[in-house]
Every structure is written in structure tokens, then in C-alpha cells.
Amino acid sequence: MTAYLGKAVSRVDGPLKVTGKALYAGEFGTADLCTGYVVNSSIAKGRILSIDTQAALSVPGVLDVITHENRPEIASYNENYTDMDAADGKHFRPLYNDRILFNMQPVALVVAESFEVARYAASLIRVDYEAEPHQADLYAQRSNAHKAPTPMPPDRGDADSAWANAPVKIEAEYHSPAEFHNPMEMHASTVIYSTDGKLTVHDKTQGVQNSAQFISNIFGLPDGDVRVVTPFVGGAFGSGLRPQYQLVLATMAALKLKRSVRLVLSREQMFSFGHRPETIQHFRLACDREGRLVSTIHEVIGETSSFEDFTEMVVVWSASLYQCPNLRLDYKLAPLDLYTPLDMRAPGAVLGMYALESAMDELAYAANIDPLEFRIRNFTDIDPASNKPYSSKELLECYRQGAERFGWSKRSQEPRSMRDGKQLVGWGMATGVWEAMQNPASAKAVINIDGSLVVSSATADIGTGTYTVMTQIAAEVFGLPLEQVTFKLGDSILPKAPLEGGSFTVSSVGSAVKQACETLQQQLLDQAKEEDQSPFSNLELDGVVFEDGEIYIKAAPSERVKIADLLKKGGTPSMEASATASPKKERDDYTTATHSAVFVEVKVDEDFGTIQVSRMVSAIAAGRVLSLKPGRNQILGGMVWGIGMAMQEEGMLDKDLARWMNHNIAEYHFPVNADVHDLDVIFVEEHDEVVNPLGAKGIGEIGIVGVAAAIANAVYHATGKRVRDLPITLDKVFE
Amino acid sequence: MNATPARQLRPDAGADTHTISLNINGKQHELAVEPWTTLLDLLREHLDMTGTKKGCDHGQCGACTVLVNGTRINSCLSLAVMQDGAEVTTIEGLANGDDLHPMQAAFVEQDAFQCGYCTPGQICSAIGMIAEGKAQTRDEIREQMSGNLCRCGAYNNILAAIEQAIPACKGGLRE
Numbered sequence: 001m002t003a004y005l006g007k008a009v010s011r012v013d014g015p016l017k018v019t020g021k022a023l024y025a026g027e028f029g030t031a032d033l034c035t036g037y038v039v040n041s042s043i044a045k046g047r048i049l050s051i052d053t054q055a056a057l058s059v060p061g062v063l064d065v066i067t068h069e070n071r072p073e074i075a076s077y078n079e080n081y082t083d084m085d086a087a088d089g090k091h092f093r094p095l096y097n098d099r100i101l102f103n104m105q106p107v108a109l110v111v112a113e114s115f116e117v118a119r120y121a122a123s124l125i126r127v128d129y130e131a132e133p134h135q136a137d138l139y140a141q142r143s144n145a146h147k148a149p150t151p152m153p154p155d156r157g158d159a160d161s162a163w164a165n166a167p168v169k170i171e172a173e174y175h176s177p178a179e180f181h182n183p184m185e186m187h188a189s190t191v192i193y194s195t196d197g198k199l200t201v202h203d204k205t206q207g208v209q210n211s212a213q214f215i216s217n218i219f220g221l222p223d224g225d226v227r228v229v230t231p232f233v234g235g236a237f238g239s240g241l242r243p244q245y246q247l248v249l250a251t252m253a254a255l256k257l258k259r260s261v262r263l264v265l266s267r268e269q270m271f272s273f274g275h276r277p278e279t280i281q282h283f284r285l286a287c288d289r290e291g292r293l294v295s296t297i298h299e300v301i302g303e304t305s306s307f308e309d310f311t312e313m314v315v316v317w318s319a320s321l322y323q324c325p326n327l328r329l330d331y332k333l334a335p336l337d338l339y340t341p342l343d344m345r346a347p348g349a350v351l352g353m354y355a356l357e358s359a360m361d362e363l364a365y366a367a368n369i370d371p372l373e374f375r376i377r378n379f380t381d382i383d384p385a386s387n388k389p390y391s392s393k394e395l396l397e398c399y400r401q402g403a404e405r406f407g408w409s410k411r412s413q414e415p416r417s418m419r420d421g422k423q424l425v426g427w428g429m430a431t432g433v434w435e436a437m438q439n440p441a442s443a444k445a446v447i448n449i450d451g452s453l454v455v456s457s458a459t460a461d462i463g464t465g466t467y468t469v470m471t472q473i474a475a476e477v478f479g480l481p482l483e484q485v486t487f488k489l490g491d492s493i494l495p496k497a498p499l500e501g502g503s504f505t506v507s508s509v510g511s512a513v514k515q516a517c518e519t520l521q522q523q524l525l526d527q528a529k530e531e532d533q534s535p536f537s538n539l540e541l542d543g544v545v546f547e548d549g550e551i552y553i554k555a556a557p558s559e560r561v562k563i564a565d566l567l568k569k570g571g572t573p574s575m576e577a578s579a580t581a582s583p584k585k586e587r588d589d590y591t592t593a594t595h596s597a598v599f600v601e602v603k604v605d606e607d608f609g610t611i612q613v614s615r616m617v618s619a620i621a622a623g624r625v626l627s628l629k630p631g632r633n634q635i636l637g638g639m640v641w642g643i644g645m646a647m648q649e650e651g652m653l654d655k656d657l658a659r660w661m662n663h664n665i666a667e668y669h670f671p672v673n674a675d676v677h678d679l680d681v682i683f684v685e686e687h688d689e690v691v692n693p694l695g696a697k698g699i700g701e702i703g704i705v706g707v708a709a710a711i712a713n714a715v716y717h718a719t720g721k722r723v724r725d726l727p728i729t730l731d732k733v734f735e
Numbered sequence: 736m737n738a739t740p741a742r743q744l745r746p747d748a749g750a751d752t753h754t755i756s757l758n759i760n761g762k763q764h765e766l767a768v769e770p771w772t773t774l775l776d777l778l779r780e781h782l783d784m785t786g787t788k789k790g791c792d793h794g795q796c797g798a799c800t801v802l803v804n805g806t807r808i809n810s811c812l813s814l815a816v817m818q819d820g821a822e823v824t825t826i827e828g829l830a831n832g833d834d835l836h837p838m839q840a841a842f843v844e845q846d847a848f849q850c851g852y853c854t855p856g857q858i859c860s861a862i863g864m865i866a867e868g869k870a871q872t873r874d875e876i877r878e879q880m881s882g883n884l885c886r887c888g889a890y891n892n893i894l895a896a897i898e899q900a901i902p903a904c905k906g907g908l909r910e
């Protein structure tokens with residue numbers, strides 16, 4: 001029995017978004033608001049010798065120019081700059097001193113009465129540097145790479161000799177470039193300064209409590225003096241997991257000038273911080289003549305910065321997804337003079353699975369086995385890395401349903417064997433996987449005498465549908481119409497929530513919402529029991545039903561009480577309950593993950609080499625999908641991201657300057673409407689009692705994982721050409 | 736007529752400003768604007784009409800799309816002084832109270848957005864495109880909506896919403 005869960009409900013915040021009433025971080029205002037504009041460095045490494053701010057300061061309307069020389073006091077200790085998603089190392093301290101660590105590092109902030117004046121004045125600032133030699137070439141730094149400081153699954157057997165002695169094997173190296181998140185909303189912070197010195201900050205972030213803690217630590221502000229309020233986030237995809245420098249600079253200016261400050265980065269400046277790291281992946285993979293894997297050797301070199309070690313889960317999937325007795329993994333980091341990489345949609349998995357699933361395709365061809373059949377032969381429902389069972393893994397069903405919808409059985413194995421007139425047709429597939437995590441989270445539920453239910457938690461909705469799915473969960477538990485339920489998020493004073501990321505928001509916060517609502521129901525039932533001769537006296541929660549503002553006895557529906565009457569008798573206009581949901585112990589006995597099977601058709605023009613992804617089917621096993629519209633949309637978005645990763649996205653670095661050349665969205669390509677064609681999503685039924693009380697595994701990341709490999713494999717099938725360097729552009733297909 | 740003045744943001748603003756008249760969403764404004772202020776910044780920074788979004792400031796993303804005399808334009812590429820006398824329709828001017836414009840309603844129903852940041856531009860652009868009368872097929876709609884980037888990748892649902900709203904929008908802007 002479900003009224004809302006698993007149903008296609010329109011987003012509850014939809015009307016605000018389509019009317020322009022949803023306010024994003026850089027859109028809050030107050031009467032005394034002034035505007036900042038950042039000046040970025042033009043060298044990658046060295047020292048600032050001097051900054052000439054005279055011309056800028058003389059522009060009418062300019063209030064101040066803040067540099068490392070005149071900034072207010074900020075923390076010096078490294079630990080004050082950490083955050084909930086910090087990489088290991090010495091964190092970047094904006095405007096701290098004269099050191100330049102990367103190109104486009106912020107070196108000054110102009111504050112003026114208007115945006116235009118601030119921007120103009122910023123162009124007048126002259127900085128003299130003493131440049132030092134920098135390093136920005138991952139291949140050149142390959143031999144200087146060090147072991148990544150992250151736990152790794154243990155090696156198994158003797159992978160090197162098993163590979164050497166195997167009858168069928170491949171060896172290949174895959175390269176993927178840096179990619180930039182580029183949410184449509186640029187990073188922005190509006191700091192509202194109140195006369196008592198307290199700050200209300202609207203920051204583009206995936207964790208309001210993360211941002212609040214961060215600036216409290218840096219500026220030594222007492223707890224409670226900083227409140228971060230961000231009801232809407234115009235996309236983030238990981239870029240809001242760490243507080244970005246505009247938050248520090250806007251706060252600095254507000255404290256220095258004792259005024260409210262808005263600071264919005266330009267699109268160009270969106271290329272001045274974290275990104276998906278450039279990565280080199282070396283694969284050796286072998287199987288026996290029946291197509292059973294015998295050896296997996298996956299060695300990765302990822303980019304990091306000179307000051308932090310950025311690690312992600314890039315190789316672990318090769319240890320878990322398929323059965324394979326011999327395994328060796330290696331993960332190293334090569335420091336470059338660039339900003340530290342940053343988690344970006346399905347961090348690590350998207351890269352590791354691109355290599356693994358490309359290698360699987362190459363090996364299937366070496367063994368002359370259909371690529372889908374090859375994966376089925378290597379399926380395992382015990383995680384070989386931990387020897388634990390998967391809590392659920394309906395991957396075989398993903399393969400079956402996806403293949404059927406796609407028409408995979410009509411595929412011919414031979415490359416260049418399918419065509420449509422002048423178009424070479426290629427069909428490729430890949431598996432996808434992502435963790436199903438849960439983190440501790442809290443929520444509060446308040447029922448009011450007017451029948452409304454307000455539930456809250458300090459999580460975020462970055463487009464993922466958090467408002468909607470949490471409203472659905474609460475409405476479902478309380479048997480209330482959706483219109484009577486409100487979910488509040490994006491405010492640091494709300495109950496504690498983890499960062500909004502990693503596909504664990506429904507699992508974590510959703511569980512807390514459910515638990516808070518149930519705790520509140522228990523309180524209401526207890527109150528009902530206190531009545532003289534209450535018909536409810538011997539009942540527990542499972543013996544009653546909450547519906548439309550009433551509680552009734554399941555076995556005797558005519559015995560009922562209005563919640564409003566209970567509150568009235570108790571003499572309170574409302575009743576509230578809070579709860580913290582933590583992962584169950586039982587989870588430790590299992591590996592929990594989402595899976596997918598992605599099937600792709602590409603058409604490659606024989607004369608021009610243009611590549612089009614004409615069709616894609618993605619079959620997803622993610623437990624229970626609670627909110628169908630935003631849920632499907634998440635997967636579609638992931639598929640579109642996969643098209644971008646496979647065919648378009650590439651941060652192009654001028655290695656002589658260590659500076660991104662295509663730092664705008666005309667030259668950093670990602671898919672537009674005309675690049676996207678027929679996309680089909682299948683949610684495969686999957687029951688999972690272990691992951692969390694909702695049975696939902698989360699779906700923000702799984703949609704992108706595997707897509708790039710499926711496209712690369714389809715391009716090979718179409719053309720006979722293996723492109724092992726992303727993005728796959730037409731020049732590489734025909735070179 | 737006595738219309739809202741643009742927020743005076745510079746102490747010496749008077750020296751360089753030009754007075755223009757704009758009809759924005761049916762309301763007449765006499766505005767003193769600086770010559771370098773774009774239509775987008777006039778809306779967002781000076782009139783606090785933040786429904787129109789800035790995604791690049793360079794004509795690359797379409798987030799700032801508004802209708803000027805019924806034609807869709809990137810408002811970041813137009814100086815406000817160039818629009819003297821124009822009728823501007825922004826996302827804030829489409830609904831009738833709580834009654835959404837058919838394109839807005841279709842966007843909600845088809846879930847044609849995620850974060851919503853590109854959405855005002857998509858909606859204005861879609862209405863402008865229909866008025867142009869050029870988009871007859873799905874491929875043409877995709878092509879002619881390709882100046883409006885959606886990083887969330889909601890393109891298939893955007894297409895579905897536009898298809899749904901076309902019959903109700905045929906006459907261009909609803910009166």
C-alpha cells in the first residue's frame with residue numbers, strides 16, 4: 001500500500017523554478033549590498049612581488065581592494081581550513097600570503113557599490129610576480145608519482161604470472177582529461193551583515209553546515225554567529241562539496257567593511273578551482289578459453305595538486321564487480337601545479353569503470369565472445385574483494401531487460417558489419433556500478449493543529465529532487481495529502497545532515513525523515529492512549545493507521561481520533577519529534593551497491609567521421625526508486641553526462657602557462673539539446689532489506705557510470721578503431 | 736509617468752546615465768542607466784528581477800533569454816540603452832497570478848528541469864521559438880533549443896514539455 005512512494009509526482013518546488021521565484025545564492029539582496037569581483041593570478045607558481053591597487057581604488061564607487069597585505073586576520077593553521085570533503089594535505093588559504101600555487105589563484109578582491117564598477121576596477125589592478133618553474137604535464141610527472149593515501153582492496157593470487165600464462169589477454173592504456181563541473185549557476189556567496197556582527201550567508205554549496213563551520217573556523221567566529229541559508233542550488237555535481245574561495249572572500253569583505261557583500265564568480269573563474277582529475281589507466285586483463293577472468297591488473301596515475309592529495313575510488317571496482325582469482329591494483333598520484341581536483345559526479349567510478357569496461361570489451365573480442373555474454377559469464381553475487389554477499393545485485397536482470405529493450409540479439413559481432421546507408425552503425429555495452437552508502441543524518445517533524453506537517457533537515461536539493469522525495473516520504477508515513485506536507489532544507493540551523501552527494505541523500509536523510517515521522521506518530525499514539533478508556537490503550541504503531549489527520553485502529557476503523565483534537569487536549573498548537581538515523585549494523589555483513597547495464601548505438605558518418613549517439617538504453621538496479629519523475633531525470637542526466645564525457649568534455653591545458661585555455665562554455669563543450677537523442681531508462685525491480693529502512697539505494701551517480709565505455713565500445717564496433725583517449729572526437733576515429 | 740528608478744549604485748551615477756523607457760512585463764519603467772549596463776544586469780542587479788539567470792555573461796548559454804518585442808534574445812549581449820522603448824517579457828511576466836503559462840505548466844508536468852537554473856531561459860526561448868514558427872519536427876526543436884544549455888541534462892524532458900505546450904502556445908505569447 002503506497003500513496004506516493006514510487007509514484008510519478010511532480011516536483012513540489014517546480015512552480016517556484018518555472019516562475020523565476022526560486023532564489024539562488026547570488027540573488028539575495030539587502031539595502032546596503034555591495035559587490036565583489038575577484039582578480040586571479042596570471043602565473044602558476046611563484047610569489048607576488050607587489051600589487052598596485054591605486055588605479056582601482058580611484059574609480060568612483062570602489063570601496064576597497066583586499067589583498068594578502070591588507071586583509072583582516074584569518075586563521076593560519078591548516079586544520080582550520082579543513083572541511084567535510086577535504087583532501088589530505090595543506091589546504092588552500094585564499095589571500096593568505098604572497099605564494100602562488102596555481103594559475104588563476106585569487107590574489108585580490110575588489111569591492112564596489114555595483115557589479116560593473118567592481119569588474120572594471122578589477123581590470124585596473126597590476127600584479128608583479130616572481131615566477132618559478134611549474135609542472136603541469138601528467139605524463140612528464142608519471143615517474144614522480146607517489147602512492148595514493150587511500151585504503152585499497154587486497155591483491156589476490158599472483159596476477160602478473162597468471163596474466164603472463166593466460167591463453168587470452170589484452171594490455172591497454174586509457175587516458176581521460178580533466179573535466180569541469182560547470183553547473184549553470186556560477187559559484188556565488190552573498191553575505192548579509194547584521195549590525196550585531198552576525199552573518200547570514202547564502203552560499204552555493206552541497207552542505208550548508210559544511211560552509212558554516214568552514215568560515216567560523218577561518219574567521220574565528222563563535223558558533224551561532226554564522227548561519228548559512230541556501231534553499232536552491234543551480235546544479236553542482238560535486239563542485240559544492242567543498243567550500244570554494246568566493247565564500248572566504250565574500251565573508252572577509254563583509255567583516256572588513258561591516259557591510260553585506262555579494263560575490264559571484266565569472267564563468268571563466270569557474271575553471272579556477274576543482275575539477276575531475278586527468279587520469280592515465282593501464283590495464284592488463286586475461287581470461288581462459290571459456291571467457292572466465294583469470295587476472296586483473298589495474299594501475300592508475302591520477303593528477304593531484306602540489307599541496308593536497310586528491311584520492312577517489314578509481315580502482316576498487318576492478319576488485320569487486322566480477323569474479324577473478326588473481327588481482328593486482330595500483331593507484332598513484334602525480335602532483336601538478338594546478339588546483340586540487342574535486343569530486344565530480346560518480347567520482348572515481350566513472351573513470352575506473354571507463355577503463356575496466358573498455359578492457360572487458362577488448363578481452364571479449366580477443367576471446368571472440370559476445371561482450372554481453374562475456375560479462376554474464378563473469379558475474380558474481382559474492383563480492384570477491386571482501387568475500388561478503390551483495391545485499392542485492394539484480395545486474396543479470398539489468399543485462400536481460402536492457403538487452404531486450406535495445407534489441408541486442410540482432411547485433412553482429414564483427415566491427416564495421418552494421419550500417420545504415422552512409423552511416424556505420426555500432427552497438428556497444430558496459431556495466432555500471434556505484435556504492436549504496438548511508439551516513440548518519442537527523443530530521444525533525446512537526447505536526448500542527450491545522451493539520452500541516454513540517455519536516456526538516458539541513459540537506460540540499462541541487463536539482464536531485466530532495467524537496468520532492470522527502471515530502472513524499474513524510475506524506476506517505478503520515479497518510480497526508482502532499483499539499484499538507486512541507487520539507488525544509490538548506491539552512492545550517494536545521495537538524496544535522498551529511499553533505500548532499502554520493503547518492504546517499506535518500507538513504508541517509510530519507511531514513512531520518514521516516515524515523516522522525518514515526519517517532520512523532522508514537523508520541524501522538526501515546527497521547528491518545530492517555531485518554532480515559534482509550535480504545536488505543538493496548539495498541540502499538542503497527543496496530544493503527546494514520547490517515548488524513550486522523551489515527552484509527554486497523555482492526556476497527558470506526559475507532560478513530562483526530563490529531564488536531566489530541567493537540568487541543570494537550571494544550572499545544574503543535575507537537576514535534578526529532579530522530580537520527582544511522583546505518584544498521586547488519587550492513588557490515590554485505591557489500592551494498594547499485595548496478596546498471598548500458599546499451600548504446602552510435603552512428604559514424606563514413607565520409608565525415610561525425611559520431612552521433614543515436615540510442616541509449618540504461619537498465620538500473622538501485623533498490624526502490626521512491627520518486628519516479630526526479631529519479632528518471634537523474635538517470636537521464638547521467639546518460640547525458642556520459643555522452644559529454646565520451647565525446648566532448650576536455651579541459652585543455654596550456655602546459656607552458658599551466659592555465660586552462662578553454663575556460664568558457666563555448667569552448668569547453670558539453671552536450672546541448674541537439675546532441676541528445678533517444679534515451680531510455682529501465683528501473684529493474686530490486687528488493688533490499690539491508691541497505692536502509694526505505695530499501696532505496698540512491699541514483700544520483702549510477703546513471704553516468706559505464707556510459708563512456710559503452711560509447712567507446714560502440715565506436716569500436718562501428719569503425720574497428722579503438723580510441724583509448726577521451727573524448728572520442730572524429731579526428732581520433734580517423735587518424 | 737512616474738516609474739521605478741533603477742537603483743542608484745554609483746555616487747556619481749547621474750553624470751553618465753541615460754534615461755530610457757522600458758515596458759517590463761506590462762509595467763512601464765523610466766530608468767536611468769549607465770551605458771555599459773546590460774539588459775541582464777539591469778534586470779538582475781538594478782531591478783532585483785533575478786528570475787532571468789546569468790550563466791556565462793558571454794552569449795554562450797542562453798540562461799539569460801528574455802523576449803524583447805516577442806523575440807527571444809540573450810539579454811547579456813544587449814546593452815540596456817539599446818532597448819529604449821522596448822517591451823520586455825521575462826520569466827516573471829508569464830504566469831497570470833497562480834495560473835501558469837502553458838509552457839511553465841508543461842515544464843513542471845514533464846519534469847523538464849532539475850536544478851532549475853537554466854529553466855527561465857529555456858521557457859522564454861521555447862516560447863520565442865514557437866512564435867518564430869520554424870520548429871516543426873523534434874529534430875528542429877532540438878536544434879533550435881541548442882542555444883540553451885542545461886548542465887543537468889534535462890533535454891529529453893525539455894523536448895517533451897515543448898511538444899506538450901506547442902498547441903496552447905501557437906499564437907505566441909498568451910495575452
Ligand code: FES
Nearest residue numbers: 792794796797811
Ligand atoms: S548569460 Fe547570457 S548567454 Fe549565458
Ligand code: FES
Nearest residue numbers: 849853885886887
Ligand atoms: S535544470 Fe539545471 S541546468 Fe537545466
